[in-house]
Amino acid sequence: MSAALLIDILLWGSVLGVGLIAFRRGPPVFKASLREGSMDFVNIVPRIALGVIGSGYIAAIIPQEVITGWLGPDSGWLGVATAAIAGAATPGGPVVGFSIGTVALKSGGGVPQVVAYVVAWALFAFQRVILWEIPFMPARFVWFRCAVSVPFPFVAAAIAMVIGKP
């Protein structure tokens, strides 16, 4: 069974589960949330469209080689800072992000730097923020969340330096 199918089953299973709970609270509650969810969907579709189609173009002008170049065996905190920026600027989905991390590990990148890269990618990858977070969350929350998260690639790198390699 493919991972995508498993995700879909889990996802729709959860929808069914909470939908059932809502239904047992009474059909009006169920209908109201069904309508609410559908309205959210209708409102969000144009933004998702902009995000999906748009990030494709943004990704096309940031070639992967540029990102890989930033993740050289540059050790120390400057390397961690570069890795954090590279993580945020990485175009594409998880395959691209993790592949770049693996390449960096194999080509002599420092482990704390690669950890900083992966954590920064998870926290800030611009494509996910543009495509998913901004359309769904209040914009003020997104900027706040990103600002507050800035120290954490560095914290992760520091922990990695202290506890050593995997």
Place this chain on the structure above:
Amino acid sequence: MSEPSPKDPAPAEDAESEPRPGRVRKPIGWSTIIIAALVAVSAALVWRRDGSAGVLDILTHDLSLFSGILPRVLAGCLLGAFISEILPHEKVSRSLGPKSGLMGLLIGTAFGAILPGGPFTAYPVASALLAVGADFGATIAMVVSWTLIGYGRAVAWEIPIMGTDFTLWRIVISLPLPVLAGALGRFVYIRLYPKQLAKDDES
């Protein structure tokens, strides 16, 4: 600007007449305009480099991607709507609100870690939590936990590509981060928006 007022729970029966707080958004905000401008510039650069064929290539690829994720987006929206309807608002604002303390951050972290699905579930559900009374701190803990220690992406992508050792080790390193991020979020939020909090206290 209608800000979510965490202590303003709308009873379920009123859901039809009253829009839930926090989920009413302007269709076009500054973020959308900035992104649209970025996209236009990028598309123009692609056109200059690769011509119309290059622009069309990306468009068709992304359109098929778009149609693929639409059903998941619908599922995410429904999940968010149902969850915000069935969660008892008072309980949520007590256990995930501004005064929930470390426990609230831990609950947010646990919730983010076990949430199934991808970004199409995490963000609608996070948005629903904000709407029913969670504060920025607990919601940040949830979002950061989902992205750093959630099993979905780790199992589907990180383990196959980066290997089990690195992934587990990276997750162990990341364990404290959601709580720290949520705590920092609360710390900054109270100082940035003291008025907002005082207003919440009154109600």
